Amino acid sequence: MASEEVVESAGTRPSRGASLPIEAVELGFWAVVATASGSETGDGDVDSAAVEAIGNRVRESIEKRYRPGADRLLRRALNLRNEVRRGRSVKISSAAYERTRLEIAAKNQVQLTAGQAAWPPGNQTVAARFGGGSWAEALGHFGVAPSGSGRTRGRNTLPDEDFTSALRAFRSHCEDTGTTLTHAGYGRWVKEERAAGRPRPAAATMRQRFGTWAGALTAAGLK
Numbered sequence: 344m345a346s347e348e349v350v351e352s353a354g355t356r357p358s359r360g361a362s363l364p365i366e367a368v369e370l371g372f373w374a375v376v377a378t379a380s381g382s383e384t385g386d387g388d389v390d391s392a393a394v395e396a397i398g399n400r401v402r403e404s405i406e407k408r409y410r411p412g413a414d415r416l417l418r419r420a421l422n423l424r425n426e427v428r429r430g431r432s433v434k435i436s437s438a439a440y441e442r443t444r445l446e447i448a449a450k451n452q453v454q455l456t457a458g459q460a461a462w463p464p465g466n467q468t469v470a471a472r473f474g475g476g477s478w479a480e481a482l483g484h485f486g487v488a489p490s491g492s493g494r495t496r497g498r499n500t501l502p503d504e505d506f507t508s509a510l511r512a513f514r515s516h517c518e519d520t521g522t523t524l525t526h527a528g529y530g531r532w533v534k535e536e537r538a539a540g541r542p543r544p545a546a547a548t549m550r551q552r553f554g555t556w557a558g559a560l561t562a563a564g565l566k
Contacts, residue, residue, distance in 0.1 A: 362404075378447060
């Protein structure tokens, strides 16, 4: 397979698979994990309409790399993502992910263009785009456990106080900086906190624990 694109801009670190929209990378991740976990045997409650709802730019970026048609694989990806958000425990190693991805490519007519990232994306692309280069951090973002762990990372392992105290600290940060109390803002703040040596529950883990961002704010008494 052709190597995945690495793009470097002035003042930034190289970004693997930068030609792929971030949602395309996410869907590719779930497509591979669904195949590896055996979820490819059914499409669950996800129908073609859900696939059609994916943005045109994202669909085009996938379809020009994957033939014949990615709809069925995307339905499996969306279904597994929904199941994990509802509490299903899934685990995968970096090696198993890459092995499955290569099997998908071997069994299907994958379109590869020189200088462009492949779809489904490689494990290094997933790690770079969602984990700052760390596979474990990327899995934590998605709520998936590393292989060998029987529990989804961060799920039911931290006391509620760790979540609520993080949210209250984030609120104070928002008040001090004049920013908004949003899920995306929380995710950026967590990275800053971790860089400063103050671990906080990841944004994805926060949403997984409480179901929604609004639910997390309610639990912390902030809404």
